[in-house]
Amino acid sequence: MRWWVYYLDVFKPVEVEAYSIDEVVEVGLGIAGGIIGGVVKYCVYEGVSFIIVEYWGEGGLPVKLINANNPIEALTKYYEAEGIRQVKCRSINH
Numbered sequence: 001m002r003w004w005v006y007y008l009d010v011f012k013p014v015e016v017e018a019y020s021i022d023e024v025v026e027v028g029l030g031i032a033g034g035i036i037g038g039v040v041k042y043c044v045y046e047g048v049s050f051i052i053v054e055y056w057g058e059g060g061l062p063v064k065l066i067n068a069n070n071p072i073e074a075l076t077k078y079y080e081a082e083g084i085r086q087v088k089c090r091s092i093n094h
Contacts, residue, residue, distance in 0.1 A: 001050070004071045006064040007035055011071050021051070028053045028065040029092075035063050043089040045081050050074035054087075 003016040014031065018024040025042060032039050032055030041056040050068035052075070068074035081087050 001067050001069050002071075004066040004068070005031060005035070006066055006071065006075065008061065011066075014065075016065070016067070021046070024051065024053055024065065024067070028055060028063075031065060032057075032063040036060060039092055041089055041091050043087045045078050045087045047074060047077050047081075050077070052078045054078075 003014050004011045005014045006012075016024070016027050016031075018027050021044060025044065028042070029039055032042075036055065036057035039055045039057055043054040043056075045052050050066065050071075050073075052067075053065045055063045055065070064075070064078075066074055078087070
């Protein structure tokens with residue numbers, strides 16, 4: 001599966017080397033922080049064949065880090081999961 005950054009309705013492939021959810025979150029903090037500045041919250045959802053971590057800054061739009069063969073399908077399933085509160089979010093204490 002490939003890794004993608006999704007921001008402003010654009011998917012961009014990105015190289016990520018991570019072997020656990022915690023590692024994915026850490027790598028993504030650096031990627032998202034470079035796009036939106038400081039990250040204050042992140043949300044994680046693991047589907048059957050994908051993972052999405054969404055990063056939020058102080059304001060504006062989030063950045064998503066997606067590991068999937070089909071990022072559009074993964075994103076659709078993520079939004080469905082959000083609608084039924086299956087996405088888990090955590091605040092980041094600085």
